[in-house]
Amino acid sequence: MPQPDDPQVDRFYAAVGDRIRDARSAARLTQAELAASLGLARSSIANIEGGRQRLPLHMVILIAETLNIDVSELLPDMAESQPAPDLNNIDEKLHDADESSRDFVESALAQLIGKPEPKE
Structure with missing residues (x-):
């Protein structure tokens, strides 16, 4: 409480x-x-x-x-x-995640903040 x-x-x-x-x-x-x-x-x-x-x-x-x-x-x-999630140092937080998870998070964040996803 x-x-x-x-x-x-x-x-x-x-x-x-x-x-x-x-x-x-x-x-x-x-x-x-x-x-x-x-x-x-x-x-x-x-x-x-x-x-x-x-x-x-x-x-x-x-x-x-x-x-x-x-x-x-x-x-x-x-x-x-509720507090907004802390998205500072997202690279550090995703350091141990597998590549598929990192790609998913980066794609979702790109859509949310309106930035184009990086081209491969």
Whole structure:
């Protein structure tokens, strides 16, 4: 279980903030309008959307109700708050892999980052 100061918790709140911002924008509300409807300062909404301010559970429900969406739309799945895989030094990490595995990984990465695969 992650602790409150764990980076995974920070990523979770950042993902919640992104979802709140997206839902607010879709509802065509400004931060100030959403804040006023919730009795908060506009800066609180900015901090929540930026993942810098953790909000109590009842506020998540109030925000969902104000934006006329289901509360589940504001909560990311855990995969969204997982760290990105470390792709630094990929050559070192693949050093002991067989050639077929290395070729597969290099091909997949080339497709993901949009770089053409090297010609043989």
